Amino acid sequence: MKGSNKPNVIFIVIDAARADHFSCYGYERETTPYIDRLASESTLYENAISAAGWTLPSHTSMFTGTFPSKHGVHNENHVYDGKYPTMAEIMKKNGYDTVGFCTNDWISDATGLTRGFDQFYDFHYSTLKHKSLRLLNYIRLHGKDSWSHAINRNIMDWVKAHDKSVPYFMFVHYGELHLPYQVPPPFNAKFLPQGMTYKQASVVNQDPKAYYAGIVKMSDQDFRQSNDLYDGALAYQDSELGRLVDFLKTKGDLDNTIFILTSDHGESLGEHRHMDHYYVLYDCLLRVPLLIRYPSVFKPGHRETGMVQTLDILPSLNQVLNLSGIDSAAIQGFSMPPLESSKGRRSFTISERYKDLKGLRETYPDVNFDHLKQWELDRKIAIRTESYKLIQSAEFESELYDLKNDPHELRNLIDKEVNVAQELRTKIKDWQNEFKSAEIENKEANFDDAVKKRLKALGYLG
Numbered sequence: 161m162k163g164s165n166k167p168n169v170i171f172i173v174i175d176a177a178r179a180d181h182f183s184c185y186g187y188e189r190e191t192t193p194y195i196d197r198l199a200s201e202s203t204l205y206e207n208a209i210s211a212a213g214w215t216l217p218s219h220t221s222m223f224t225g226t227f228p229s230k231h232g233v234h235n236e237n238h239v240y241d242g243k244y245p246t247m248a249e250i251m252k253k254n255g256y257d258t259v260g261f262c263t264n265d266w267i268s269d270a271t272g273l274t275r276g277f278d279q280f281y282d283f284h285y286s287t288l289k290h291k292s293l294r295l296l297n298y299i300r301l302h303g304k305d306s307w308s309h310a311i312n313r314n315i316m317d318w319v320k321a322h323d324k325s326v327p328y329f330m331f332v333h334y335g336e337l338h339l340p341y342q343v344p345p346p347f348n349a350k351f352l353p354q355g356m357t358y359k360q361a362s363v364v365n366q367d368p369k370a371y372y373a374g375i376v377k378m379s380d381q382d383f384r385q386s387n388d389l390y391d392g393a394l395a396y397q398d399s400e401l402g403r404l405v406d407f408l409k410t411k412g413d414l415d416n417t418i419f420i421l422t423s424d425h426g427e428s429l430g431e432h433r434h435m436d437h438y439y440v441l442y443d444c445l446l447r448v449p450l451l452i453r454y455p456s457v458f459k460p461g462h463r464e465t466g467m468v469q470t471l472d473i474l475p476s477l478n479q480v481l482n483l484s485g486i487d488s489a490a491i492q493g494f495s496m497p498p499l500e501s502s503k504g505r506r507s508f509t510i511s512e513r514y515k516d517l518k519g520l521r522e523t524y525p526d527v528n529f530d531h532l533k534q535w536e537l538d539r540k541i542a543i544r545t546e547s548y549k550l551i552q553s554a555e556f557e558s559e560l561y562d563l564k565n566d567p568h569e570l571r572n573l574i575d576k577e578v579n580v581a582q583e584l585r586t587k588i589k590d591w592q593n594e595f596k597s598a599e600i601e602n603k604e605a606n607f608d609d610a611v612k613k614r615l616k617a618l619g620y621l622g
């Protein structure tokens with residue numbers, strides 16, 4: 161592949177970024193000035209929906225172009241078995257150097273999602289060693305270091321050393337928007353009420369497990385405070401992303417690059433009394449930012465309103481780059497506009513949530529979790545058209561929302577709009593009949609103790 165003129169592909173995922181908090185998506189605070197500028201050079205997808213509401217199944221969907229019920233990775237099965245080639249594997253097969261920079265253990269050797277990467281760099285600050293390192297860097301860089309800062313430093317070194325005659329596929333996962341919010345000043349206090357310091361604000365509960373176990377209560381004011389901290393973290397993430405983009409521009413690496421920015425899922429900030437990204441399939445958790453900068457194909461400044469899913473990224477790359485090694489029959493995604501797709505355009509999106517049988521019970525064996533049954537023990541599928549969303553529950557009450565008149569999903573119309581609900585149920589059934597679902601398996605990833613500890617610090621595992 162030497163001498164190839166193939167574009168590089170940079171695929172950036174900001175963990176837990178909800179689209180409606182980005183200023184380029186209409187948010188009233190200026191949280192994302194750099195990304196807004198990037199949006200003016202990119203096609204922005206206004207209705208990009210993730211296939212799942214949390215990191216592991218969502219990344220597996222993006223990497224394989226398939227939904228959770230097909231790839232089989234979900235709350236009870238933490239290991240991807242590799243039955244469909246991943247994005248990195250496909251890019252490698254097509255002559256790309258493949259590299260990943262990541263802050264979340266759900267994308268690791270233990271979960272099977274690092275297959276195909278020539279190099280994969282983990283960045284974690286939850287262990288004692290890394291916390292100390294972070295503190296040292298924090299002092300050395302006058303409060304400027306963070307996951308993103310460290311990742312960027314490493315990306316820049318990698319790009320400088322990379323042989324330019326070979327195209328590269330780079331996956332970057334940033335984690336600043338993940339609880340707990342710990343970004344440097346001045347961003348950490350940027351959106352707090354006048355007179356409130358970050359130290360004062362950060363005492364708000366940032367432990368979702370304690371909240372769901374009923375050990376800590378959250379008031380409306382607490383959720384507002386979390387919201388302000390989240391927005392500050394986003395502004396910081398934006399500035400770091402801007403630093404990376406400026407570097408790539410200076411190096412000339414952005415000229416021949418397909419640059420993709422998205423998220424794996426959003427974040428609940430008090431909607432329906434939920435926090436973090438547990439249990440639900442509301443839009444705060446499913447509607448994510450999606451920007452593609454590659455002016456010769458994706459028109460700069462264009463805002464695409466048609467529905468797309470983040471698992472459509474892989475088939476879209478395939479369309480642009482004419483990749484070999486892709487399992488087209490297995491792919492469930494569509495090529496996104498403006499690309500033509502043999503399947504046509506999406507008329508609906510699907511997102512899935514599996515039961516969480518162990519959930520919090522191992523952390524709090526003495527707590528009675530009856531109050532959580534409706535969320536924890538439910539298998540849900542959400543189907544979303546341009547007008548309605550049905551969240552079909554396997555064992556509890558289903559929900560139907562009129563998205564045009566009720567975008568915050570507050571009035572359940574399941575008993576009123578019976579025909580609409582039935583029509584959407586039929587669509588789900590037809591969609592399920594199109595493919596063979598993966599067996600529901602229970603497979604825990606073989607994480608070592610340090611990884612388990614880090615995932616616990618992120619609010620995962622029992």
Ligand SMILES: [Zn+2]
Binds near residue numbers: 215424
């Ligand atoms: Zn995530």
